[in-house]
Amino acid sequence: MSTSNDPGYLGYQPTLQPLKLTTGASFVQTIQPSDGAVFPAGTQVSIVLTAPGGTSIGAWSANVSSTTATWTVPAATCDEIPTNSRYTMLVTYPTSPATTYAWYAGTVIRT
Template sequence: MDTRVPQRPLELARNRHFEHRIEPESGSYPSGMTAEIQIRDSTDTVLLDTWVGTVTPTAVTWLVDPEIADAIPGGSRYTLAVLMPTAPPTWRDWFVGIFYRRYRWQ
């Protein structure tokens, strides 16, 4: 079994909401599951912020205000983790990666 966590970049844009959505490949997410994006600096040592997702049976979503998203520097690292409602509850890392900044020229 492959236990490596998939790596995926996430995009941030100045003065824009950060929006992210994950849907189950099949079935639904279990009741009581929680999800968060833990954000660390580019050296992966300092925790900068944690964004809690909204979990429903059909999706996990994040909508982060621009003022909060703008405080995250490009190159920051993230871990998208879920807490599964098992006995005992179990944290699982679903994705890891780097935030990159998309700059708009006006």
């Protein structure tokens, strides 16, 4: 079966983009909902990191308001993330049951 908008896969596709970390610098990022939308109360956004071999490194949770999700991760934490690690930015909406989307995914590059 095919539709006129068939993207060639099933499921939600995150935007594939590298996450750039600079040695000695903090990771600072702000994202906003598009087109005047807002994050519902209780929305969670995090960046989940895995090492090149697939071992979990941890997650960086955003501070979420109705209009922004913001990260400020200290340089000492960022400097521990190896090149070619993987990340996925997950957003979880407070629906019943909760709905989680992978918004962004990719590799970690270092400068």
